[in-house]
Amino acid sequence: MRTVIFRTIAPYLAALMVLFSIFVLLRGHNEPGGGFIGGLIAASAFAIYGIACGVAAVRRAISFHPMTISGFGLFLATVSGLPSLFVSQPFMTSQWLYIHAFGVEVPLSTPMFFDIGVYFVVVGAIGSIALGLEERESD
Amino acid sequence: MEATFSILIGLFFAVSVYLVMSRQIVRILLGIGILGNAVNLLIFTSGRLTREVPPVIPPEAVTPLEATANPLPQALILTAIVISFSFFAFLLVLAFRAYQELGTDDANEMRVAEPVGDAAPPQGY
Amino acid sequence: MPLFGPEATLFAVLAPFVAAIFAPAVTRHLKHNAAWVLAIVPAVVFLHFAGLAGLVAQGAVFAPSTDWAPSYGLTLSFYIDGLSSLFALLISGIGTFIVLYSGGYLKGHPHQGRFFSFIFMFMGSMLGLVTADNLITLFVFWELTSITSFLLIGFDHLRMASRRAALQALVVTGGGGLALLAGFLLIMGLTGEANMSAVLASGDLLRESGAYPVVFLLVLGGAFTKSAQFPFHFWLPNAMEAPTPVSAYLHSATMVKAGVYLLMRVQPVLGDTELWTFVLPLFGGTTLIVGTLLAVRQTDLKLMLAYTTVASLGLLVMLTGTSIDKAIEGAALYLFAHSLFKGALFMVAGTIDHEAGTRDITRLGGLRKAMPITFAAACLAGLSMSGLPPFIGFIAKEYLYEGIWGEGGASALLTATAVVGNALMLVIAAAVALRPFTGVKVETPKHAHEGPILLIAGPVVLSILGLLFALTAHWTGETLIGPTVGSILGEAHALNLHLMPTHIGAPLFLSLITIALGVALYLRLDALRHAMFRLLQAIGWGPDKGFDQAIAGIVSLSTGVTRIVQGGRLQVYLVLTFAVTALALLVPPALTGSWPQVPSVPDFRFYEWTVLAIAAAGLVAVLTARTRLTAIVSLGIQGFAVALIFMLFGAPDLSFTQFMVETLSVVILALVMTRLNLAPRDHRRVVHRVFDGAIAIAIGFGFGALLMQITELPFDSKLSDFFAEYSRAIAHGRNIVNVIIVDFRGFDTLGEISVVMVTGLAVLALIRVRPRRQREDVAPATEQPVKPAIKHKEAAS
Incomplete structure (x- = not known):
C-alpha cells in the first residue's frame, strides 16, 4: 500500500477531500449533501492519510483527539437548540439571521450550526474508529 | 417495480439471516452488514419508488414542481446508514477482541458469560 | 380548628419523607439527642390531624386534592373521614414516641441516622396509605410500607435471620399487594371510578356484580397478607428480628393494621354478604386461636407479644367480618386500645432487653426495684390488654362481646372463640407485665437499672393514655371512635361510650368468665407452654418451613428453566x-x-x-x-x-x-x-x-x-x-x-x-x-493463541 506515489499524493488528496467535505456540508441545506455525508468524506480523508503516512502523522495534523472533535460536535449540536428558548419557542426551533457582508447576504441559522455539529460528531467518531484500527495494524 | 424490489429485498434478508445463523464470527459479521442494507431497502421501498427526481426544490420555486422521490424514508435511512456503520464497526472490533482474548472465532466456544455446567445458585438468604 | 387546614394534608404526608432526607445529617451532629429534634415532625403532623379530627367528629369529611400532572388528569387526592383520621392520629402520635424511643434504643449505633430515615419513610408511606383517596395512590403507598418494612426488618443486615425475615415479609406482603392491585383495577373497571370516596358511594354495585367473589378474594389477598392472617401469619413473628422500635411501631401498632384498615374501608361496599360474613370470621377466628396458642409457647418477650399481635389482628378481622354494628364498635375500640397497649408493651420489652441484656422470660425476674417506672407502665398496659377495668381494653371487650353475643350456633362459636382468645391474651399480658418484674431477683447479663427518659417516655405516656381515654369514655366515643365506626359502616353513627357497663348482662358475664379462665391458665403457664411445645413438635411443619421450601423450589425451578432457555449457545x-x-x-x-x-x-x-x-x-x-x-x-x-x-x-x-x-x-x-x-x-x-x-x-x-x-x-x-x-x-x-x-x-x-x-x-x-x-507474556498473542480464558475462570471458581 505504501508506494511512493500513494504516499506523495495522499496528503494532497486528503486535503482536497476535507475541503470538499466542507463544501458538501455547507451546501447541504439546499442541494444534496449535509453533515452526515460531509463527515464521512472527511473521515475517509483521515483514513486514507493514515494508511499512507501513518496514524501518528494524522494525529499531529488534526492536533485534537478525534473523540474530542466528536464531543465538540455534540456540544455544538445541542447548543444550537438553545437560542429558540430565548424567544420562548420550544427547544430546537430553528432561528434565522441574515447578515449582509461585502454585498453578499449570508444566512446564518441554528440548523446550520446543528449540521456542523453533526459533521464534527461523524468526523470524530468514524475517524477515531478508523485511526484506532489502523494503529492496531501498525503495532 | 416495487414487487421486483420486494423479491430482491427478500433475497437480502435470506442471505443475511443464513449468514448470521452461522457459528463463525466472520460470517455473522458479514450477515449483519447485509442485514443493515436489507432493512434500509425495505424502508426505502415501502415509501414507494420514484425514478431519478431527488426531493430538492428548484431555486425558483417554493414547493417541488414535479413529483419527487419520497423524502421521509430517505431522511430515516440516511441516519440509519451511519448508525449501522458505527454499530458494524463496533461489532467488528468486539469480534476481533473476543478472538484475541478467547482464541476462537466459534460463537459456541465463547462461553465466558454462560459457562458450560454453570453451578446452581446458592440456596439460603 | 385545624392547624393548617385540610389542604395541608399533602404536606403532612410529605413531611416525614423530607425528614427522612435530613435525619442522617441531623443525627450526625446531635447523636442520639437528634430524636428530640426529629420528633417535632410527627408531633406537628399529629397536631394537623388532631385539628381535622375535631371537625370530622362534627360530621365533616375532607377530600383535599392537589393537581399533580394536570395534563394527564392526575391529582393527588386525599380522603379524610373518621377511619383515616383515627389511623393518622395513631401513626403520627405513636410515631412521635417511637422516634424518641429509637433515640434511646439505638444510642451510639453507627447507623442510627439511617434508621431514623427508614422510620420516617415508613411513617410517610403509612400516612399516605390511610389518607389516599385514589386507589392507585393507595396501592403505591401500600407497597411503600412493604418496602420500608423490608428495610427496617433487615436493618441488622449482617445477620442471616434478619435477611431471611426481611425477605419473607417482603415476599408475603408484596405478593399480597399485587393481588390488591388486581382487585383495585377490577373495582375501577366495575365502578368506573378511581377514587375511594366515589367507590364508597357506589352502593350495592360491587356486591351485586358477578365478579364480586373475585374482587373479594383479591382484596382479601392484600389484607390477609398485610395483617398476618392465618396461614400468612408466619412473617410477623419473624419480623421481630427488627430493632424493637420497629416491632413496636410497624409490626404491632400501625403497619400490620393496614390490612384491617382496608377491610374496614371497603366494608360499606364489599361487606355484609354471605361470603364476607363467613370467610372473615372463619379466618379471623382461626388466627386468634392459633396466634394466642403459639404465643403461650414462646419464652421470648417480643415473640410472645408478636403472636398476640397476630391474634389481635385475627380478632379485628373476625369482628369486621360480622358486619354487625355493635361488633364493629368493638372492633374500632379494640383497634384503638390495641395500638396503645401493644406499642407500650413492646417498648417495655425493648427497655428490659436494653437494660437487662435479655428478653427471655425464664431468665428474668425481680426487676421491679431496679426498673420501677417501666414496671408501672407495663402494669398499666398489661391491664388494658387483659381487658380489666378501668382501661380502654375493658370497654373494647365489653362492646365486642355485646356485638357477637346472640342467638344461633355461629354466634356461640364466635363468642367461644373470643372468650378463649381473650383469656389466653390475658395470660400473655400477665406474663409480660409481671414475670420479669416480680418474684425473686434473677441475675441478668447486664446489671439492670431504669432506662433513660428517651426509653421510658413512650411506654409511660401510651399506657397512661390507655387509662385516660377510658376515664373520659364519653368524649373518646364521641370524637374518635364514633366517627370511625361511622366510616366503617358507611353511615353516620352516634356512639355513646360508657366506662362502666350500663346493665348487667351477657357481656359482663363473659368478661368474668374470660378473667377467671385467664387467671387459671396463667397459674399453669409453664405446663401449658410445655404442652404446646410438644404439640408443635408433633406437627413438625408450619407455613414458615413451607416458605423456605417454596423459595428453594423457585430457585431450583428457575435454575432449571434458565439452563433450558439460556443454554449459552x-x-x-x-x-x-x-x-x-x-x-x-x-x-x-x-x-x-x-x-x-x-x-x-x-x-x-x-x-x-x-x-x-x-x-x-x-x-x-x-x-x-x-x-x-x-x-x-x-x-x-x-x-x-x-x-x-x-x-x-x-x-x-x-x-x-x-x-x-x-x-x-x-x-x-x-x-x-x-x-x-x-x-x-x-x-x-x-x-x-x-x-x-x-x-x-x-x-x-x-x-x-x-x-x-x-x-x-x-x-x-x-x-x-x-x-x-x-x-x-x-x-x-x-x-x-x-x-x-x-x-x-x-x-x-x-x-x-x-x-x-x-x-x-x-x-x-x-x-x-x-x-x-x-x-x-512477551509472546505475541496472534501467533500463539493461548487457549481460552474460560479455563482460567473455571479453575478460579
Missing part, C-alpha cells in the same frame, strides 16, 4: 429468534389467505436490471466466498449496488452516504480481517445447513411478501407532502431530506449522533483495553 438463540420471526411473518397471511398477487414483469430499463443483477450476484458471492478477500470484496459489491439503487431512484444523499460507508466498511474490514480467520467452508453439517437455509428462505420470503402487500396498498403521502410543502416555506431549505434531518426531526438526529459518538467511544475503549495476557 448463540446459534440456538438465533435460530429460535428467526424461526419465530418467520412464523410471525408467514402465519397470519396463511391463515387469512391474504397473499400478495403474483407480480408481473416490470418495465425496468436495461441499466436498472443490471444494478439489480449486480446486487444479487454480490449477495451470492458473499454466501459462497471461500477466502477473506473474496468475502470483503463481494460485501462491497452488494453495498455499492445498493448505493446505485439509491442513486437511480432519486436519493443522491443516500447514495453518497452509502458509497462512503461501504468504502470505509471495506477498509476497516480489511484492516481487521487480516487478523481473523475465515474457514474456507461453512463448517455446518449438511443437515444444519438445510435447516438454517429453510429458515432463511422463509424469512426472505416473508419479508418479500410483506413488502409486496404493503406496496399494493394505496400510498398515504400526507406526511411526505407536509415536508415538501413547508421545507422551503418555513425552514428555508431546498433539500427536503436535509431539512427533515436537521430541522423538522432535529431532536431525533441529536439522539442519533449521540449514538454514533457513544459507539466511537466504545470502539476506542475496546481497542485501548489491552488483554492482560499480552501485558504479562
